[in-house]
Amino acid sequence: MPRAGLNTDRVVTAAADLADEVGLGQLTLAALAARLGVRQPSLYKHVASLDALKRLISMRAKAEFADVLGRAAIGRTRDDALVAMAYAWRSWALEHPGRFQAGERGAAPGDVEHEELSRRTIAVMVAVMGGYGLDGDDAVDAIRTCRSALHGFVSLEADYGFAFPQNIDRSFDRLVRALVLAVSNWTEVSAPARPQAPVR
């Protein structure tokens, strides 16, 4: 009988697609093997373990995601870039819930190959913050703030964390505006004085 012609890349792609359909938690080697027309133990020729497979999905997801973000931000600056990036973030995550969930997983300490991919997303954000004149600690803090807000919104949305589904788009719009306000007034935010003054 002819062979299935698998390799690690095809296995990871199929696994990521399956995770997008059924959720990362429901991804099993049994189901993946069935989809690939192969017996379950055969997958071990291409992947060391289920955990290793999830790491590969995470890395794949990060690469694809960084690409999407980069494309959204390119040719734009400041608010335009930030807003475009935010909307691309949300669309991608909602379209690829399994990949997104896999990407949440940080690189294990010392996993340089994985860490490098994590940095790709950050690199896009560094560029956007650079457009606002932010660098060093300010850029790190602003990036973490934006990542947290966008990541949090999307995971809550994907997990049905928002009770009323109807106005989620408007809420996201406001979230993005809040980020724009914060980033474009970052000196105010990062000032060590407590009381906040009204803006503009």
Added chain:
Amino acid sequence: MPRAGLNTDRVVTAAADLADEVGLGQLTLAALAARLGVRQPSLYKHVASLDALKRLISMRAKAEFADVLGRAAIGRTRDDALVAMAYAWRSWALEHPGRFQAGERGAAPGDVEHEELSRRTIAVMVAVMGGYGLDGDDAVDAIRTCRSALHGFVSLEADYGFAFPQNIDRSFDRLVRALVLAVSNWTEVSAPARPQAPVR
């Protein structure tokens, strides 16, 4: 031989504690039974399934969390309340990672008992936003923005999502300031003025 004297409440408490120690994903009925000095199938006398147990942990977590938030906010208004709530949020989540992760899970549609507990947290935030004069859609949007940012920051932090561990406290401080800035200038944020780029 004497009985172990279990009931659903004790099982859920032990499960939540175990989840805090080993992570929600590593919570197994086998390990839980061992910790309670009981054979694995005995747990089914108190809990319908592993999934049902996780739902109960989620509900327990939400109740405790709402309590903590409420205590932090009480007797404070505006920025003081928001800042206190934010710091309480982060501490609780980092101290109770398993409960926190369980709490991320939204109530299943139609699960009124669970939904009621989800609302308890929201109620605290509604009160805080009320202090800023926000209500209706504005309050909903501001709450979702704050939840997203705080939830996102803490889950990224717990998942080693931030590459450099050293300055996380400062970043959180900036995040909170950014939220304070946004909420105290919410009319600016919610103004439909600036054109938003449609993405994709």
Added chain:
DNA sequence: CTTTTTAGCTATAGACATTAGCTTAAAGCT
């Protein structure tokens, strides 16, 4: 002190991940 309830037990089935070892399709070489 008898009857009823039920907490916890043993035994067992079924889904998965994972390992060991075999077979044979395909790739490489002469």
Added chain:
DNA sequence: AGCTTTAAGCTAATGTCTATAGCTAAAAAG
């Protein structure tokens, strides 16, 4: 072409975990 080597995919088997069925005896009820 034919011969050799590599490795893809297979069957068989083990261990872990969720879950069900049915038994036993400890506690509660009368």
